[in-house]
Amino acid sequence: MxxxxxxxxxxxxxxxxxxxxxxxxxxxxxxxxxxxxKDIGRLLRKGSVYSTTTSFxxxxxxxxxxxxILMAVLMLPYGNTPGVLSFEGDFVMFAYILGFGxxxxxxxxxxTGSSFEGxxxxxxxxxxxxxxxxxxIVMGSLALFTGHTSFYDIFSSLHFGSNISYLIGSLAAFVxxxxxxxxxxxxxxxxxxxxxxxxxxxxxxxxxxSGFDLGMILYATPLKFVMYGTLIANxxxxxxxxxxxxxxxxxxxxxxxxxxxxIESFMxxxxxxxxxxxxxxxxxxxxxIFFGVLLVLGKFN
Amino acid sequence: MFEIFNLFAFALLVIVPFSGxxxxxxxxxxxxxxxxxxxxxxxxxxxKQGEICFQYPGSIITGVxxxxxxxxxxxxxxxISFTFLTGTFYGIKxxxxxxxxxxxxxxxxISYVLVYTSLIDLCFIQNSILFxxxxxxxxxxxxxxxxxxxxxxxxxxxxxxxxxxSHICILLLTIGFIWIKVKTGSFDFSAISSFTAHHPxxxxxxxxxxxxxxxIKAGFVPFHxxxxxxxxxxxxxxxxxxxxxxxxxxxxxxxxxxxxxxxDYTLIGYFILAxxxxxxxxxxxxxxxxxxxxxxxxxxxxxxxxxxxxxIGLGSLGIGMNNSTLFLLxxxxxxxxxxxxSLFKSLLFFAAGNVYQxxxxxxxxxxxxxxxxTPHTAYLFLIASLAICGLPPFNGFISEFLIYKGLFNGxxxxxxxxxxxxxxxxxxxxxxxxxxxxxxxxxxxxxxxxNNRSNLKTENIENPLNVVPLxxxxxxxxxxxxxxxxxSDALLKVTSSFNKGNVTESVNAMHTAFxxxxxIGFVSLVFIIVILAVLYLRKKLTKNKLSNECETWGCGxxxxxxxxxxxxxxxxxxxxxxxxxxxxxxxEKKLPNTLYPGETSQTTHPYDKTEYWLIDKPLYWYxxxxxxxxxxxxxxxxxxxxxxxLFVTLVFMFPLVISKIMDFxxxxxxx
Numbered sequence: 011m012x013x014x015x016x017x018x019x020x021x022x023x024x025x026x027x028x029x030x031x032x033x034x035x036x037x038x039x040x041x042x043x044x045x046x047x048k049d050i051g052r053l054l055r056k057g058s059v060y061s062t063t064t065s066f067x068x069x070x071x072x073x074x075x076x077x078x079i080l081m082a083v084l085m086l087p088y089g090n091t092p093g094v095l096s097f098e099g100d101f102v103m104f105a106y107i108l109g110f111g112x113x114x115x116x117x118x119x120x121x122t123g124s125s126f127e128g129x130x131x132x133x134x135x136x137x138x139x140x141x142x143x144x145x146x147i148v149m150g151s152l153a154l155f156t157g158h159t160s161f162y163d164i165f166s167s168l169h170f171g172s173n174i175s176y177l178i179g180s181l182a183a184f185v186x187x188x189x190x191x192x193x194x195x196x197x198x199x200x201x202x203x204x205x206x207x208x209x210x211x212x213x214x215x216x217x218x219x220s221g222f223d224l225g226m227i228l229y230a231t232p233l234k235f236v237m238y239g240t241l242i243a244n245x246x247x248x249x250x251x252x253x254x255x256x257x258x259x260x261x262x263x264x265x266x267x268x269x270x271x272x273i274e275s276f277m278x279x280x281x282x283x284x285x286x287x288x289x290x291x292x293x294x295x296x297x298x299i300f301f302g303v304l305l306v307l308g309k310f311n
Numbered sequence: 312m313f314e315i316f317n318l319f320a321f322a323l324l325v326i327v328p329f330s331g332x333x334x335x336x337x338x339x340x341x342x343x344x345x346x347x348x349x350x351x352x353x354x355x356x357x358x359k360q361g362e363i364c365f366q367y368p369g370s371i372i373t374g375v376x377x378x379x380x381x382x383x384x385x386x387x388x389x390x391i392s393f394t395f396l397t398g399t400f401y402g403i404k405x406x407x408x409x410x411x412x413x414x415x416x417x418x419x420x421i422s423y424v425l426v427y428t429s430l431i432d433l434c435f436i437q438n439s440i441l442f443x444x445x446x447x448x449x450x451x452x453x454x455x456x457x458x459x460x461x462x463x464x465x466x467x468x469x470x471x472x473x474x475x476x477s478h479i480c481i482l483l484l485t486i487g488f489i490w491i492k493v494k495t496g497s498f499d500f501s502a503i504s505s506f507t508a509h510h511p512x513x514x515x516x517x518x519x520x521x522x523x524x525x526x527i528k529a530g531f532v533p534f535h536x537x538x539x540x541x542x543x544x545x546x547x548x549x550x551x552x553x554x555x556x557x558x559x560x561x562x563x564x565x566x567x568x569x570x571x572x573x574x575d576y577t578l579i580g581y582f583i584l585a586x587x588x589x590x591x592x593x594x595x596x597x598x599x600x601x602x603x604x605x606x607x608x609x610x611x612x613x614x615x616x617x618x619x620x621x622x623i624g625l626g627s628l629g630i631g632m633n634n635s636t637l638f639l640l641x642x643x644x645x646x647x648x649x650x651x652x653s654l655f656k657s658l659l660f661f662a663a664g665n666v667y668q669x670x671x672x673x674x675x676x677x678x679x680x681x682x683x684x685t686p687h688t689a690y691l692f693l694i695a696s697l698a699i700c701g702l703p704p705f706n707g708f709i710s711e712f713l714i715y716k717g718l719f720n721g722x723x724x725x726x727x728x729x730x731x732x733x734x735x736x737x738x739x740x741x742x743x744x745x746x747x748x749x750x751x752x753x754x755x756x757x758x759x760x761x762n763n764r765s766n767l768k769t770e771n772i773e774n775p776l777n778v779v780p781l782x783x784x785x786x787x788x789x790x791x792x793x794x795x796x797x798x799s800d801a802l803l804k805v806t807s808s809f810n811k812g813n814v815t816e817s818v819n820a821m822h823t824a825f826x827x828x829x830x831i832g833f834v835s836l837v838f839i840i841v842i843l844a845v846l847y848l849r850k851k852l853t854k855n856k857l858s859n860e861c862e863t864w865g866c867g868x869x870x871x872x873x874x875x876x877x878x879x880x881x882x883x884x885x886x887x888x889x890x891x892x893x894x895x896x897x898x899e900k901k902l903p904n905t906l907y908p909g910e911t912s913q914t915t916h917p918y919d920k921t922e923y924w925l926i927d928k929p930l931y932w933y934x935x936x937x938x939x940x941x942x943x944x945x946x947x948x949x950x951x952x953x954x955x956x957l958f959v960t961l962v963f964m965f966p967l968v969i970s971k972i973m974d975f976x977x978x979x980x981x982x
Contacts, residue, residue: 057857061864063762065682067693070842073849077842081834095834097827099716103703103834106711106744110702110838113748117693120756120877122863123680128761128877135752136885139745146741150722150734159719218864222853286889300734309727 013088016256017236020263022047024232024239027264031271046232050225058221063123071118072223076230078111079237085161086240089247089255092162100160101149105142108193112138115227119215130214133282137199137211140289141192147296148185151178151303165244178302183242185296187269190238192289194231197274199285209282239266312356313365313378313435316349320428327420332413336403339420343399343427350392350431357385358801369438374498377437382805383570384434386646387563391434393787394555394653395427397780401661402548404776408668419459422452426552430560437500439488443481450477453557457545469540476527476537483524484564487517503571514574519582521568529561531620532590533921535613539601542609543673547664550605554612555657559649562619566645569627570808577631584624584732588739591617593921595746596890599753599883600917604663604673607754608656611699614743615652618711619645621736625717626809634724640717642806643825647798648710651698651791655707658695658784661777662688666758668772675757675879679764684771687778689759694785696751698792701744704835706791712831714740753882762873793836796829880915887915895920 026043033040060068082104084094093100112134119131153159155178156167192199195212202213216227243262247255280288323342330338357363362381369376380388402423406416429449436442454477458470488498495502507514527534538558542550569576594613601607622645629638665688666681667673682689698705718740721733763769791798803825868875880887887896897916903909943954 054852055856057859058853059859059861061862062860063680063863065689065760067682067760070846073845074842077838077845081838081841095830095837097830097834099712099719099827102712102715102719103708103831106701106703106708107838109700109744109748110697113697113700113702113752116748116752117756117760120752120882121760123761123873123876124863124865125875125877126866128756128882131752131756132877132882132885135749135882136889139742139749142745143738143741146737147734150719150737153719154722154730157723159716159723217866221856221858222849226849283885283888286885304727304730309725309730 011094012091012252013086013093013240014083016088016259017083017086017233017240020239020260021229021232021236024235024263024267027267028271028274031268032275035272035275046228050229053225053228054222056221056225058219058223061122061218064118064121064218067114068118068121068218069223071114071121072219072226074114075111076226076233078107079230079233081107083233083237083240086237087162087165087244088240088259089244089250089252090166096160096162098159098163100162104161105145109138109142111230115215122218124217126208126214127217129208130211130217133200133211133285134195134215137192137195137285137289140286141189141292144185144289144292144296145189147293147300148182151296151300152182154300155303155306161244165247168245178299178306179245181295181299181302183245185292185299186238186242187266188292190235190266191270191273192292193238194234196270197277198280198288201279204279209279235266235270236263239263242266312349312353313363316346316353316431317428319346319349320424323424324421327417330417332410332416335413335416335420336407339424340399340403343395343424346424346427346431347392347396350388353380354385354389354392357382357388358804373438373440376441377499377501378435379437380435381570382801382808383563383566386650386801386805387434387559388431390559390650390653391427391430391556394552394657397661397784398548398552398555398657399423400780401551401664401777402546404774405546405548405664405668415459418455422455425449425452426456426557430556433560434563439491439498439500442500443485443488446481446484449557449560450474450481453477453553456549457541457553459546459549460544463544466544469537469544473537473541476534480524480527480561483520483527487520487524490517490520500567500571503568504573507571508573511574514572515578518568518572518574518579521572522565522583525561525564525568526586527561528564529558530590530613530616531586532593532613532617533925535590535594535616536919536922536926538613539597539606539609539919542612542660543603543605547605547660547667550608551657551660551664554609554660555653558612558616559653562616562623562645562649565623566642566809569623570811573811575631576627580624580626580628580631581732582624583620583627584736587617587620587624588736589617590614590620591743592739592746593617595743595750596893597917597919599746599750600887600890600894600896600915602675602879602917604666604675604678604754604758605660606673607675607750608659608663611659611747611750612652612656614747615648615656615699618714618740618743619648619652621740622646622648622710622714622717624736625714625721626806628721628729629717630809630811632724632726632729634721636720637717637724638810639803639806639825640713640720642809643799643802644710644713644717646802646805647713647791647795648707650798651706651710651788654784654788654791655695655698655705658691658781658788659699661781661784662692662695665772665777668777669769670767672767675754677765677767678758679873679876680760680762681769682759684769685773687773688781691778691781691785692759693755694788696755698788700747700751703831704789704792704838706788706795708835709791709795709828709831711740711744713828749883749886753879757877757879757882761876764873764876764878793832793839794829795832796825799825799828893920895923 023043025046029046030040030043085100085104087093116131116135119127152164156164158164158167191197200211204210219227243259247258319342326338357380362379364379367376426449429445432445436445454470454474457473458466460466491503491506492498495506530538542554591614594610594617598607598610598614601610622641625641626638629641665685669685698707701707701711718733718737722730895918897918899914901912903911
């Protein structure tokens with residue numbers, strides 16, 4: 011329960027920090043921290059326009075998308091307290107529930123019959139396919155490392171002993187940061203602030219959404235970021251008491267938002283055709299983690 | 312029970328040739344329903360009371376005919392029967408378009424009953440000769456089912472391909488059975504166990520022989536090439552039944568052999584795991600690039616066979632390593648996926664059949680916007696697509712979860728090679744999941760959503776008869792997804808039949824293996840409820856808000872051309888570019904190369920690399936070789952008589968010549 015509350019809290023501020031960082035980095039003052047969430051609130055109160063081409067898929071997809079992320083959040087533990095839903099192999103369900111939301115968003119984009127949205131849908135489908143192995147191998151290595159197969163058991167028994175396990179931890183954090191960037195269609199892969207539909211991934215998929223639905227889709231982004239941030243934070247929280255872990259958690263989320271902002275400010279977007287290679291690199295990095303774990307456990311024999 | 316079951320089939324065979332078109336549908340529906348009810352009763356009896364054994368005296372050739380239905384048979388009887396039941400009712404509606412061709416329908420009905428009956432009988436038979444006879448009946452009648460529209464040349468071609476390949480399968484099985492007969496002198500299946508118990512090394516060879524034979528039926532790569540040809544040409548209900556259950560008899564065969572053959576299962580486990588991962592990934596990789604909806608689904612069957620195979624491989628490794636968790640999760644996942652796949656794949660094929668009858672095309676590129684013409688079919692196809700991608704809250708997730716859980720449990724064992732194998736199996740399964748997502752977003756999105764891409768005339772063909780059977784399947788899909796614990800007892804019983812005493816089954820392991828299956832069902836249920844709650848909330852909140860309808864935002868472009876939509880080819884273009892080195896795609900391009908661009912076009916024809924290298928090329932060389940002797944066939948009767956005389960002379964001369972040579976050698980030796 012703790013994780014759910016603090017994740018929802020952190021998600022309110024997350025995008026504000028990212029936007030503020032980007033503004034400061036480009037020499038502007040920038041909007042207040044709460045501006046993005048206020049924008050979402052405004053959208054939720056608005057009416058909407060639906061395309062005549064669309065069917066019921068288009069109307070339920072944003073809801074299913076947001077709920078899929080909420081369900082995934084429910085599985086995340088927080089330090090020593092398990093998530094609301096915690097069972098062996100929950101990270102498999104975590105990934106597949108997110109996949110459900112993605113599936114519906116992709117077909118909702120195809121539902122509009124627009125060529126631009128189809129383009130975004132195509133890219134989203136491909137990128138999410140390519141990103142999946144990295145996540146699974148990271149989780150598999152952690153499972154191998156700790157001997158458990160649920161988020162809670164993995165994170166509560168994760169202890170860093172030797173030097174190489176620090177390397178594993180930082181590599182895992184690196185992979186998770188990039189997974190979060192790609193899952194949210196952020197900078198090195200996609201530029202959310204671009205003004206050309208041909209180069210967009212996620213933004214172009216939701217061109218036709220408006221009002222309440224758009225609000226839900228936009229809120230999904232910070233929620234997803236904080237979700238991955240929580241995974242990273244769990245590496246470090248361990249069995250700290252709540253008094254120490256809460257500030258630590260928010261600091262990590264803050265640093266994560268800062269990193270996202272900085273990456274977006276100082277990195278250029280890749281050419282679309284280079285994205286698959288880039289994403290697949292993550293899989294090889296996660297394989298490194300896996301072999302690192304094998305090394306630590308002394309299984310090479 | 313067994314006799315009554317077969318009697319009904321026989322009765323129908325006798326009645327069908329004399330029945331009119333009206334009675335034909337009613338009679339076959341009635342008889343098959345009764346048969347299915349009997350089969351369900353048998354299956355329930357097995358799970359409640361334990362296995363059924365009985366025997367017939369048999370003949371001098373066959374020996375005593377043993378029949379046994381254990382839990383494995385019970386499971387497959389239930390799986391096969393359910394799909395045949397829905398397939399019958401859907402098929403009757405589907406075939407009502409062909410009312411005029413009564414004789415065709417009669418032979419179709421006969422073959423249909425024969426396939427069903429022989430499939431169920433195969434689950435009982437414990438005698439190799441009888442097994443081969445039933446298998447042959449099944450293969451031949453399946454062939455007749457496939458060539459329903461035999462006047463089309465491509466149907467006949469696909470049918471013959473299927474016929475030949477299913478006989479290669481029979482050939483391999485025959486070799487295996489003869490081997491056992493020669494070694495032990497018995498046709499009974501128990502001879503296989505006793506023989507391999509004494510010769511474990513030969514057991515591996517025997518297993519691989521049988522595996523190869525059954526793999527042709529099941530569609531493991533590289534023996535899958537008949538599948539994508541046969542499925543698109545068969546009528547939709549046959550494709551559904553064939554993909555749903557007929558190819559599963561191959562899986563049944565492999566599992567049956569796993570219960571009989573006693574040998575080193577670690578090696579076999581690695582072998583099956585490797586073949587299955589390749590099968591799964593290769594199947595879905597090819598599925599994505601297909602333009603024909605039914606062919607796409609056929610390639611997807613190959614992928615799912617791969618997933619089932621990963622489960623079987625894991626289970627075998629569990630036997631080999633005496634790891635009961637792995638054993639239970641592997642076989643349990645494979646068996647549940649067999650059931651699940653039979654449900655969603657038949658649903659997909661039936662839905663595709665509805666699309667075909669509405670539009671008379673299966674070309675994905677020509678379709679679009681079908682959700683407005685055939686809404687029920689679209690819902691059903693969507694449910695099945697989500698299920699086949701293994702997404703919660705549907706049934707595909709449950710079985711994939713069991714296999715995943717087995718994989719992650721396998722990671723924890725202390726063996727380097729094993730860990731590595733598991734790693735690659737996990738990678739394969741994850742890739743299969745991701746690629747299936749691309750495949751089915753493409754299939755559903757392009758066929759059912761957007762606008763129609765070519766001005767196809769579509770008829771509204773939906774009526775209760777071709778939708779209700781499909782809703783039953785969808786219901787089953789959802790029930791397994793939300794209440795998987797209903798099946799965990801049955802799964803435990805079935806998996807126990809693979810245990811030949813090498814795996815120490817602890818009650819504890821069973822609990823850890825299946826304990827959270829019910830929890831997953833609960834999470835899936837919560838997921839559905841939360842979605843519905845948020846949808847309700849959304850409705851409440853937006854009730855008083857303005858809601859307009861308008862055309863799709865075209866980024867400033869206001870013309871409304873359906874052709875400007877994203878097509879299936881464009882949707883997968885980036886993927887195709889990535890996967891091109893592994894696939895075999897023939898492209899024809901016509902570029903604008905004059906000053907004023909004229910007509911341009913590009914077509915892609917996906918082809919199968921294994922089919923090219925394993926079937927087309929050898930056939931080509933073989934024909935080249937035979938062509939060298941074509942001068943012999945010159946049409947002159949005199950020559951043919953000469954050949955005959957030459958042949959007879961040679962036959963007589965041969966022993967003489969041999970003996971002369973021997974004499975000569977002897978003479979040389981004496982020098």
